[in-house]
Amino acid sequence: MRPKVAVLSLGGTISSVRGSGPGVVPRLTGRELVESVPQIAEVAEVEAESLRQMPSSDLTIEDLVGVAGEARRRIAGGAAGVVITQGTDSIEETAFAMDLLVEGDAPVVITGAMRNPTLPGADGPANLLGAVHVAASDAARGLGALVVMNDEIHAARFVRKTHTQSPATFRSPVVGPLGWLSEGVVRLAWRIPARHTVEPPPLDAGQQVALLKLAVGDDGRLLPAVREAGYAGLVIEAFGGGHVPSRMVGELQRLAAEMPVVLTSRTGSGDVLRNTYGFSGSEMDLLSRGLIWGGVLDGLKARLLLTILLRRGEGREEIEAAFGEWYI
Incomplete structure (x- = not known):
């Protein structure tokens, strides 16, 4: 049949x-x-x-x-x-x-x-x-x-x-x-080693997540607008392994204290680093200031996952855990 x-x-x-x-x-x-x-x-x-x-x-x-x-x-x-x-x-x-x-x-x-x-x-x-x-x-x-x-x-x-x-x-x-x-x-040719699913959010949940891609000379003036526009979260597509201009660090830290801010890479593939660079605006610096490690997910996919989690009412610990699962 x-x-x-x-x-x-x-x-x-x-x-x-x-x-x-x-x-x-x-x-x-x-x-x-x-x-x-x-x-x-x-x-x-x-x-x-x-x-x-x-x-x-x-x-x-x-x-x-x-x-x-x-x-x-x-x-x-x-x-x-x-x-x-x-x-x-x-x-x-x-x-x-x-x-x-x-x-x-x-x-x-x-x-x-x-x-x-x-x-x-x-x-x-x-x-x-x-x-x-x-x-x-x-x-x-x-x-x-x-x-x-x-x-x-x-x-x-x-x-x-x-x-x-x-x-x-x-x-x-x-x-x-x-x-x-x-x-x-x-x-x-090969099979995915693990799948990760989440329960669907309510259809009437309206939280929105902003996606910001960085470029050379970025001064961070859009960051306060994320707060003022009422977004519930932010995904940053940072340089390389997860780096931003040092002049943006303070505002990112303030935002991360108010909403989930996920760190991804604008390269579109590969893991965001966690333990390599230590300068101001590096991945180690940003994660120590409260940003959430985006793992292997690019900005588009990280935004979707964060939006669904927020619409489900998940807190910071659950959000960090969900992104951590995508390492494999």
Whole structure:
């Protein structure tokens, strides 16, 4: 018997066609996407639904919590796996949110397209078929949320969009893809050693977390604005292994006494250091002043995790522990 797979459509390039004005806009439904790839029927018994119809730049954290809830319901109802289609702009954040919020072994696979259906070489149909293959596969069970694009399989915690237009845009710095698809067969080169999930926050919780990327000559004048704008937390994408200009240290320490401030790196991969440099503004200095070690998570993923934890009402100790778990 063919396994059951739920396809949940959110819009994006994969569903975009020409409208009445210039350019393409998300119009195709989840059912239309599935029906456009007849080979899917040979792989799984698919039930498709459109949850949203928007560019992925319009998605909110509330949307992601709602989509995760729908994915859990479909799995509880007997789906072997779930495929989410959306715009590629925020796929890495959706994937990480699903990894955090959907417990269990059933694969949750996120895919999309870099070339819309009106262009030669549109990649959406192949990506959707590949995603269904992975969602229906026993080999992918227990891996959490995955991104399947360009016949590659990436783990949600590591994947990043790295190019504005290339179909090979999704990469996992340092670790590479988990595996690939070959003639419809799921090939896995390695497995993630551990998964970390959290209970979903209430849908009406509204805490917001700011993300600040540092640059040469930054004087820190945006830091007081984080407090004044009412943010509940801050993620800093610092230089290198976790360094900031010394002139920012005092204000960061004051903020860290009022809200969680997580230290990540603007490089996008690798661990934030903890015990190497001791100058003012170094990682050792900042952690001693109350900033929270961001571990291996980049700024986008750290912001998602911190937002969910704050919306759940977690305190500083729980937040530090949650970020510490991502070391492995």
